[in-house]
Amino acid sequence: MTATLKAGEEVPRTRQPRRRRRGDGKLAVGAVIVGLFVLAAIFAPLITSGHPADQDLLNRLAPPSQAHILGTDQLGRDEWTRLVHAIRIDLRVAALGSLIPAILGSLIGIVAGLGNHWLDAAIMRTSDIVVSLPLFVFFIALVGLLGPGTGFLFLDPGELPLIIGFTVISWVVYARLLRSEVRRVRSMDYVRAARLGGLPRWRVITWHIVPNAIGQSIVYFFVDVGLAVVAISTLSFLGVGIPIGTPEWGSMIQAGRNVIQTNWWLIAAPGAAIALIGMGLALIGDGLDDRIKS
Amino acid sequence: MCRSATEATACGAALTVAALLLSGCSPSSSTSSPSGSDTGPAKRGGSLAMSLSSAIDTWNPQKALATQSYRVFPQVYASLLRSTPDGKTLRPALASSYKADPKAKTLTFTLNPDAKFSDGKPVTSADVKFSEGLWSKGELYGGYFSSIKSVQTPSPRTVVFKLSKADETLPAVLSTANAAIFPDKYGGRTADAYWKKPVGAGPFMISKQTVGRSIGLTRNPHYYRSGLPYLDGVEYKVVADGGQQLLQFQSGSLDVVNGVELEAAAQYPKDQIVGAPSSGVSVLTTNTKSGPLSDVRLRKAIALAIDYKKLVAGGYVGEASVATSLLPQQVPGVTKCPSCTWSTTDLATAKDLVKDSDYNGQNIELIVPSDGGPGKLAAQALVPMLAEAGVKVTVNPLPTSSLIDKLSKSDFQLGVITYSALAPTPIDPLGFLGATGVVFSQSSPGPANKALAEVHAASSPSEVTAAAQAFEATADKSRAAIPLAVPKALDAVADRVRGFAAAPYQAYCADELSIKS
Numbered sequence: 166m167t168a169t170l171k172a173g174e175e176v177p178r179t180r181q182p183r184r185r186r187r188g189d190g191k192l193a194v195g196a197v198i199v200g201l202f203v204l205a206a207i208f209a210p211l212i213t214s215g216h217p218a219d220q221d222l223l224n225r226l227a228p229p230s231q232a233h234i235l236g237t238d239q240l241g242r243d244e245w246t247r248l249v250h251a252i253r254i255d256l257r258v259a260a261l262g263s264l265i266p267a268i269l270g271s272l273i274g275i276v277a278g279l280g281n282h283w284l285d286a287a288i289m290r291t292s293d294i295v296v297s298l299p300l301f302v303f304f305i306a307l308v309g310l311l312g313p314g315t316g317f318l319f320l321d322p323g324e325l326p327l328i329i330g331f332t333v334i335s336w337v338v339y340a341r342l343l344r345s346e347v348r349r350v351r352s353m354d355y356v357r358a359a360r361l362g363g364l365p366r367w368r369v370i371t372w373h374i375v376p377n378a379i380g381q382s383i384v385y386f387f388v389d390v391g392l393a394v395v396a397i398s399t400l401s402f403l404g405v406g407i408p409i410g411t412p413e414w415g416s417m418i419q420a421g422r423n424v425i426q427t428n429w430w431l432i433a434a435p436g437a438a439i440a441l442i443g444m445g446l447a448l449i450g451d452g453l454d455d456r457i458k459s
Numbered sequence: 460m461c462r463s464a465t466e467a468t469a470c471g472a473a474l475t476v477a478a479l480l481l482s483g484c485s486p487s488s489s490t491s492s493p494s495g496s497d498t499g500p501a502k503r504g505g506s507l508a509m510s511l512s513s514a515i516d517t518w519n520p521q522k523a524l525a526t527q528s529y530r531v532f533p534q535v536y537a538s539l540l541r542s543t544p545d546g547k548t549l550r551p552a553l554a555s556s557y558k559a560d561p562k563a564k565t566l567t568f569t570l571n572p573d574a575k576f577s578d579g580k581p582v583t584s585a586d587v588k589f590s591e592g593l594w595s596k597g598e599l600y601g602g603y604f605s606s607i608k609s610v611q612t613p614s615p616r617t618v619v620f621k622l623s624k625a626d627e628t629l630p631a632v633l634s635t636a637n638a639a640i641f642p643d644k645y646g647g648r649t650a651d652a653y654w655k656k657p658v659g660a661g662p663f664m665i666s667k668q669t670v671g672r673s674i675g676l677t678r679n680p681h682y683y684r685s686g687l688p689y690l691d692g693v694e695y696k697v698v699a700d701g702g703q704q705l706l707q708f709q710s711g712s713l714d715v716v717n718g719v720e721l722e723a724a725a726q727y728p729k730d731q732i733v734g735a736p737s738s739g740v741s742v743l744t745t746n747t748k749s750g751p752l753s754d755v756r757l758r759k760a761i762a763l764a765i766d767y768k769k770l771v772a773g774g775y776v777g778e779a780s781v782a783t784s785l786l787p788q789q790v791p792g793v794t795k796c797p798s799c800t801w802s803t804t805d806l807a808t809a810k811d812l813v814k815d816s817d818y819n820g821q822n823i824e825l826i827v828p829s830d831g832g833p834g835k836l837a838a839q840a841l842v843p844m845l846a847e848a849g850v851k852v853t854v855n856p857l858p859t860s861s862l863i864d865k866l867s868k869s870d871f872q873l874g875v876i877t878y879s880a881l882a883p884t885p886i887d888p889l890g891f892l893g894a895t896g897v898v899f900s901q902s903s904p905g906p907a908n909k910a911l912a913e914v915h916a917a918s919s920p921s922e923v924t925a926a927a928q929a930f931e932a933t934a935d936k937s938r939a940a941i942p943l944a945v946p947k948a949l950d951a952v953a954d955r956v957r958g959f960a961a962a963p964y965q966a967y968c969a970d971e972l973s974i975k976s
Contacts, residue, residue, distance in 0.1 A: 220843055222773025239722060240773050240840055322822070322853060404829055409854045410839045422702035423722040 186459055195387075195448030202442050206252040213246035217412040226428050235434050239420060247412035248434050254413050256442070258324050259393035262331030267386050270336030274343025274382075275375060279351065285344070292337040301400070304330045308405050323407045327400070331393055338389070339382050346378035353377075384454045391446035398439050414439050501957060501973040506692035509715040510704050513830050513859040514671040514697050518657045520636045521597030524863055529636055529881060530717050531695055533968040534676055536639030536659035537683065539568055539587070539618075540630060544960035544967045546738070546883045549634050553582050553660055553683060554618075557630065564608075566620040566629060575681035576642055577664035582683075584612035589643040591620075599894045600637045602908065603886060604629075606915055626915050631882050636966060662688040662970035672697050682970065689958070689973035699830030699858075708951055715959065716951035721778040721833045727951045735961035737948040738789045739879030740782050741775070741833060743841070743941040748901040750872045751818045757850070758938040760812035761873075764848035765841065767802045767943065774840030775833050775944050782942035784927075785897075785934045786888045787880045789945065789963060792914075792923035793888075796931040801942055809848040822851050825873040826865060829856030833946045834875040841875070866899035874899070877946060881964045885914050885927045892930075892940075900939035906930050 205212060214232075221241030229236045235244035277288040304327070311326040320328070350356060351374055359369050394414075400406040401415030409416060414435035421431030515528040520536070523529065533541075539554040554568040574582035588610040595604045606626035611619040622629070632638060640660060645653035656665055660683065663676035674695040678688055696713065698704045701720030705727065707713040716727075724732060743761070745752040752758055767781045781802045782788065783795040795801070825841065827834035838854045845852050852873065857865065865871045876898065880888045892898060893907035906929075913926035934940065952959045958971045 218843060220773065220840060222769040222840060225773055225776070239776065239836055404856055409835070409856055410842055422700075423705075423720060424726065425702065426705075426726050 186456055189452065189456075191448045191455065192452030195445045195450075195452060198441055198445030199449060202252050202256065202438075202445070205249050206256055209249045209253060213249050214243060215246055217242065217247045217250040218410065219243070219246075226424060228428070229430065235430060236428065238417070238431055239424065244417075244431060244434060247417060248414075248438060251412040251414050251417065251435065251438070252442075254321070254324070254407065254411065255394050255397055256390075257320075258327050258397050258407075259390045262328045262393045262397075263335065263386055263389040265328065266332045266335035267339050267382060267389070269332060270339025271343045271379065271382055273336060274340035275347055275370070275378075277340060277344040278347025278378075279370065279374075288340065289344070292340055295334065295337045298334065300334060300396070301403070301405075303334065304396075304400055305403070305405050307333075308400075321411065323411070327397060327406045331396075335389060335393075338385060342382050342385060343378060346381060347374055350374050350378045380457045381454075384450050384457065387446050387450035387453065391443040391450075394439060394442055394446075398435075499976060501689050501971075502976045503686075503689050503973070504691050505974040506690055506694060507714040507956060507969075507972060507974070508694045508696055508712060510698045510707070510713050510717055511674075511695050512697075512699055512704075512718055512720075513828075515674070516860065516863065517654065519654050520639055521593055521600060524599070525859060526718075526879060527859075529966045531674060532636035532639065533661060533966050534663045534693060534970075535657065535661045535665060536636055536641075537574075537661045538634055538636065538638045538640060540634035541968065542631070542634045542882060542964075544962040545735075546881075546962075546964040549631060552634070553640055559627075559630070561625040564622040564625055566622060568618045568620070570616045570618065571683050572616065573685070574660060574683040576646070576658050576660050577679040577681060578642075578646065578658050579681050580642065580646070581615075582640055582660055583615040583643070584618045585615070585643040586640055587618045588612050590638075590640045593641065594638055597637070600890060602893065602911060603632050603637065603890050605912075624916055625918075627918070628884055628886050628915060631884055632886060635881050635887075662968060663693055666692070684970060688970040690969065693969055693972075704951075708953070711953070714953040714956050719949040719951050721776050721946060721949070722836055724776070724778055724949050731951050731953065733950045733952050733959060733961045735948050735963040736789050737879065737945055738787045738881070738883070738964045739877050739948065740785070740787045740945055741779070741837060741875060741877040741943045742782075742785065742898055743943055744866070744874045744876060744898045744900050745939055745941075746869055746872050746901065747937070747939045748869060751816075751821065751823060752872055754816045754818065755938065756812045756816035757818045758941070760809040760816065760848055761845060761850060762801075762938050762941045763803065763805045763809035763812070764850065765844050765941075765943070766804050770837060770840050770844070771944050774837030775946055776836065778949070779833070779944040779946040782945050784931050785892070785940060785942045786885055786927055786931065787878075787945070789883075790880045790885055790888065791883050792885050792920060793927050794924055796928040796935070799931050799935040801931075801935060806848060813849040818850065820849070820851060822853055823872045825852050825854050825875065826862055826871050827854060827856050827875045828859050828862050830858050833877065833944075837943065838875045867895075869899065869901055871899075875943070879948075879964070881966055883964065885923060886911060889914060889927075889930065897934065897937075898940045902937050902939035906933040 219242060221237065224237055225239055225241040227233055227237040233243050235248060238244055273288055277285045307330045308326045317325045356369060356373050359373050398415030401413045402419045407413045407416060417435040418432050425432055511527040511530065513525060513527050515531050516525040517523050517528065520532055537553050539552060541550050541552040542548065543550065553571055553574040555571040557566060557568045559566050570582060576582060591607060591610045595601050595607065606622045606624055606629060607620050608623045609621045611621060613619060642658055646658055662679055662682050664679045666677040667675040677692045682688060698707060701723040704716045705723050708716050719727065745758050747753055771779045771781050783801055784793055786793040825838050827838040829835060835856050842852050842854060866874060878891060889907050889911040893904040893911055896902060896904050897907060910926045910930035914923050917923045917926060948963055955975050957973045957975045
């Protein structure tokens with residue numbers, strides 16, 4: 166049976182219940198976890214007591230109590246305050262250290278995917294060189310070369326060299342992702358049709374190729390932020406990057422090692438924070454990936 | 460004699476010690492063990508693993524700065540004399556006896572007939588003469604031997620030191636590793652080849668070394684003390700991290716942790732910690748030649764901004780006392796000078812001085828050793844104290860080797876280091892302060908050298924004290940280096956180790972260590 170529509174007649178919409186899409190659960194859990202961290206970072210002064218650098222040298226290594234819910238560290242600093250303020254540093258550096266290479270790498274990937282053979286080869290061989298750099302050795306050398314600096318715009322000392330390091334290293338992943346996706350998408354029929362339809366090249370790229378190729382990069386971005394948090398903490402643990410004394414999860418773990426047997430929570434709390442934020446970001450990435458694939 | 464930057468050590472000789480010299484000096488046969496009792500005869504055999512918080516900087520005692528080097532030297536080298544672990548008594552070593560003649564200004568040593576290098580060659584007067592030539596030429600510690608005019612060798616077993624002046628402190632200086640005896644003409648090797656794997660007359664000899672990681676020592680079969688050492692060998696492992704030291708000690712991978720990090724001390728069983736009053740002093744050193752700290756007003760402001768009691772309680776985790784002098788206050792002859800204002804806190808004056816100074820609020824980098832020593836936590840404790848006075852400081856921990864490099868090249872602004880005396884006399888710390896331009900601050904070494912000469916020439920303890928106080932008064936005015944605290948010297952010793960004795964002057968000889976049966 167067929168139905169014909171008269172001019173001006175609308176197709177009747179059947180009300181369908183909103184269907185849960187694949188990945189919604191992961192996305193929600195991840196968003197809640199990350200959202201809580203972001204809220205804690207924003208409202209840090211309201212949910213903590215004092216400044217993270219405030220020392221009470223006569224009340225060092227105090228156990229958890231009402232006054233200090235996670236106790237105090239070796240210099241009598243409130244561990245909870247430092248833990249919460251560390252979110253600002255870790256998330257800020259990790260987000261910027263992923264966002265800048267994501268933008269840069271995506272642009273390079275698009276150029277490589279659309280460019281001629283020689284340009285593509287040059288970009289890919291450059292990325293091969295970058296991939297071969299040993300990550301931590303490179304960071305240690307870079308931070309040693311640049312020093313902690315005095316801060317830049319809204320960045321504190323030690324943050325800029327890390328962001329530069331992440332940018333130098335991480336753009337490659339985005340470039341490779343975008344390149345392969347662009348090459349796949351540009352041979353799709355609808356792209357050919359758009360070209361044949363006479364659309365200008367820039368419009369084909371911005372309306373038809375990039376939007377359909379960028380999905381995996383967005384998914385990876387969230388995973389990358391989580392990896393960057395772990396990398397920042399690892400570098401701080403090794404004494405590289407964020408200056409000593411700054412509230413940062415890795416350096417908090419490093420400082421807590423000498424008292425691990427009596428004040429184990431000084432390591433457990435920042436360790437749990439790293440694990441949670443990493444899991445939250447990974448869940449968001451995974452959820453987005455499921456959505457794209459479905 | 461010796462000292463270092465992260466933990467620097469100094470050595471010298473004391474008038475008080477010289478008076479005790481060699482009276483009835485037979486080798487000591489017992490030292491205290493920190494835990495348990497084991498009264499039977501010491502067992503021969505076995506080996507012990509000990510930690511070093513950083514790699515030794517050189518095998519050449521004339522160039523060594525790191526305290527860790529001076530922990531190893533007594534195992535490989537021997538000197539004419541040796542001191543007891545507490546540093547209070549001198550004993551015969553390669554020299555079985557000596558005679559001082561103040562009128563003739565001579566010091567005559569008779570060498571022990573059993574004294575041999577680890578390659579089996581006997582120690583002769585020619586070796587001593589050759590070694591003295593190396594000591595005197597030493598850029599860092601040559602000044603300690605300035606009273607030696609010449610060395611005569613009337614026989615292979617007799618050495619006569621001709622002195623330019625009576626120097627009662629010299630015998631104690633001769634008990635340190637800076638006065639180690641080396642084979643004449645490096646035993647036929649080149650200097651470079653010798654310093655890569657030296658031969659000494661100490662209880663052990665080098666069997667293997669992995670640069671920056673470990674040093675393996677085996678028993679010297681020709682050691683001059685019959686029946687010693689008890690151990691077959693000693694392995695020094697470089698374990699920079701305090702947490703790692705603790706874990707390796709608990710797992711049995713380390714038998715002795717030399718210089719337990721103060722932060723980690725509470726994690727060790729109390730009966731396995733051996734403490735001694737420290738001959739060290741932690742100092743905040745400044746670059747007086749360039750940068751904001753060339754302004755003495757800022758240096759004074761910094762000194763006045765520090766709450767020393769809180770610093771000791773927090774930065775040194777209570778395992779220290781407030782320093783009252785730039786020279787190690789444990790050293791006999793060092794007392795607080797009456798006019799000095801060390802360890803005084805006056806925040807209001809500090810703020811005024813900061814305002815009056817040329818300091819423009821720029822960030823000042825404070826370097827500290829990252830691999831051992833108490834400086835890292837102390838430096839962090841200093842930051843808010845100085846911030847309150849208006850001085851912005853960030854802490855930069857560096858490996859000891861990099862730290863020493865920066866300090867010696869004056870490529871720094873502020874630094875926290877700990878240096879120690881190796882013998883109970885102001886000679887060593889004064890010599891070290893002079894040789895390092897008062898702990899690398901580039902201030903004039905003149906006052907330290909003047910005091911050193913006065914101590915050398917002193918004929919009574921009161922003259923030594925007067926010389927030390929005169930130096931302190933000058934240092935107090937310049938504030939090139941600011942004494943902070945006197946950290947405790949703590950070692951962790953496993954239950955199976957016998958014969959370990961606390962060594963306040965850092966270096967001890969392991970020839971009497973053994974493993975409990």
